[in-house]
Amino acid sequence: MLDPWANQLVEYEKLFGEFGLKRIEEGILKRIKNKGRIFGRGIVFAHRDLDKFLEAREKGQEVAVMSGIKPSNEFHLGSKMTADEMIYFQKEFGAKVFYAIADLEAYADNGVTLEEGGKFAVSNLADMLALGLDEKNAYIWRQSQEVRVMNMAYLFSKRVTDAALRALYGEKEIGLYFSALTQAGDILLPQHPDFGGKKHVLVPVGADQDPHIRMTRDIAAKEGLVLPSSTYHVYAKSLSGEQKMSKRDPLGVLFLSDTPEIARKKIMRAFTGGRATVEEQRKKGGEIGKCVVYELAKFHFLEDKELKEMERRCLCGEVLCGEDKEMVAEKVCDWLKKHQERKKKMVKKAERILEVGE
Amino acid sequence: MLDPWANQLVEYEKLFGEFGLKRIEEGILKRIKNKGRIFGRGIVFAHRDLDKFLEAREKGQEVAVMSGIKPSNEFHLGSKMTADEMIYFQKEFGAKVFYAIADLEAYADNGVTLEEGGKFAVSNLADMLALGLDEKNAYIWRQSQEVRVMNMAYLFSKRVTDAALRALYGEKEIGLYFSALTQAGDILLPQHPDFGGKKHVLVPVGADQDPHIRMTRDIAAKEGLVLPSSTYHVYAKSLSGEQKMSKRDPLGVLFLSDTPEIARKKIMRAFTGGRATVEEQRKKGGEIGKCVVYELAKFHFLEDKELKEMERRCLCGEVLCGEDKEMVAEKVCDWLKKHQERKKKMVKKAERILEVGE
DSSP, rough: OOOOTSOOOOOHHHHHHHHHHHOOHHHHHTOOOOHHHHHHHSSSSESHHHHHHHHHHHOOOOOOEEEEEEOOOBBBBBHHHHHHHHHHHHHHHHEEEEEEEEEEHHHHOOOHHHHHHHHHHHHHHHHHHHHHHOGGGEEEEEGGGOOOHHHHHHHHHHOOHHHHHHHHHHHHHHHHHHHHHHHHHHHHHHGGGGGTTTTTEEEEEGGGGHHHHHHHHHHHTTOOOOOOEEEEOOOOOOTSSSOOOTTTTTGGGOBBOOOOOHHHHHTTTTTOOSSSSSHHHHHHOOOOGGGGHHHHIIIIOOOHHHHHHHHHHHTTTTOOOHHHHHHHHHHHHHHHHHHHHHHTHHHHHHHHHOOOOO | OOTSSOOOOOOHHHHHHHOOOEEEEHHHHHSSSHHHHHHHHSEEEEEESSHHHHHHHTOOOEEEEEEOOOOOOOOOOHHHHHHHHHHHHHHOOOOEEEEEOOOHHHHHOOOOOHHHHHHHHHHHHHHHHHHHHHHHGEEEEGGOOOHHHHHHHHHHHTSHHHHHHHHHOSOOOOOHHHHHHHHHHHHHGGGGGGSSSOEEEEEEEGGHHHHHHHHHHHHHHHHOOOEEEEEEEEBBTTSSSBOOOOOGGGHHHHHHTTTTTHHHHHHTTTTOOSSSSSSHHHHHHHOGGOOOOHHIIIIIIHHHHHHHHHHHHHHSSSSHHHHHHHHHHHHHHHHHHHHHHHTTTTTHHHHHHHHHHH
């Protein structure tokens, strides 16, 4: 059983056997022109019905990409990963972005008032815009104000049996089932008649969110809608190397709002794939698969050529962890400075879109 | 356990012992100036915190009365009873009426589309207006359009444990819990900041609806709101004398939209308290407590003097059932004609209030 509310790493291998996810394979990759980091660096490693989404696109049909955020904190690198995917699919496939701001959930789960949530929502959306979201091909809503989603959640609650919910999520409190049904409403909103009805919608998620996808696909089938497609990204590990990057573990998390100084400190203390001794590392090279600093470089901050060079120098023991940390920290700080400048210019626009502020 | 979704008569006596309802007693009655039929004829027989509601009113505080309807059919005498209560409390205590039109529930449970539901809603509301509702001191909403109720239902779902829901309602499908939480939202809407915040709200219900009241009172306590008060009316029996009058049993039900001819037929076939033989009835009088025709007269159609006379003549065997049926049918037909004329004039107003139609 996958638990979308736990904060655990999923064993990827089980996903393919037990849950029927498909690997991203050559047949799929061939159909994607510009692979970007998302497909070019293995950020997305599995999918459901991505082929059907691509087919719809190839036939010139309107497609959409859907995701959401709980506005209870600033963006971190985990949220950036989903944002990058949304923006990639918008650019690469012309997909209309549907973006749910789960302010009710932030209130109910984290005690973030709708007003505070509104502030985080503006900040999160300004990040999205600074990362490249084109708001002209997007629909962005706050959960507390989108009656269509709530109506769908209500209707779905009558279509889904308790047995089905328990099989998917285990024995949970009703509030979590309620959240899940609301998320089904979010995911199916792009197929609401007000948005042109049935269409192929891609939902980029982490593997732990797959129960929501399965439930929503069941509901879509019952409602005569197109089953949403999904892609699954690897987790951004915590900087400590232990768990997935999460807002619940602030020290292991790099926020897009961190000052360059703070970011540098976090990276200099991050977990790497260094060996027990310098000699061993010079001889065997670093254990790059375990290295969080390498992951930052790969998922977010280095260009192809730079990344190749980093891999080479690490694996042959030419460069040790300290030096790579310096190099990556430099890149991160540069990026953060530029991003934060871009973001500043986007705040007014974000407020306008969300109708928050004056 | 009371089941608000079953269609059974509740044993009234159990309510006081097991569920903590209080009888309407002299102390309460003394505080009500104009008792009307509601309190004068025992239509309301029990309450929770009615004394607190009266006290708030006596102190000159703003008070409200709340109820709702599932717009899946025309009004019948059961719906009229609740409507009469709403209108009585509005008139007698200056209570603002909050009236929920549960169109989503009508769709989810009965397959009534929102459009059809909109038509029944107009008809139901026109009935309310014809019965005397003052729309200037009322807030009327359709479930599908009132995002505040949905937001509250969402939040409440995180505050209520499964154990509490099961203790109240038994093991049910999640859709029913969802409905219950939405009803809690409806009942607490009058205390939303947009309506001036905390206040005493009276909810007139049938006894089978008490689980909703108990749950809502629990939630109100957790949310720091005033615990809603409630009154409990006796059931309008089915014309067959067997079950409570319900939309699910059309032949036993008198609709406010019935033509006088149909209404007359239904009454002439109704169950009475007649004895096995004419002799026995002449000698012992009728069993008036079992008589549905007497109930119609008492709850809806006869003035005090007429009712006293009906009782006297029945109980001493002076008049037999056939004659009383004729007399009551005549009253009902007269009333229906007048009501239907009044209602016709209210349709446009109802459309305007609900923003339905052109």
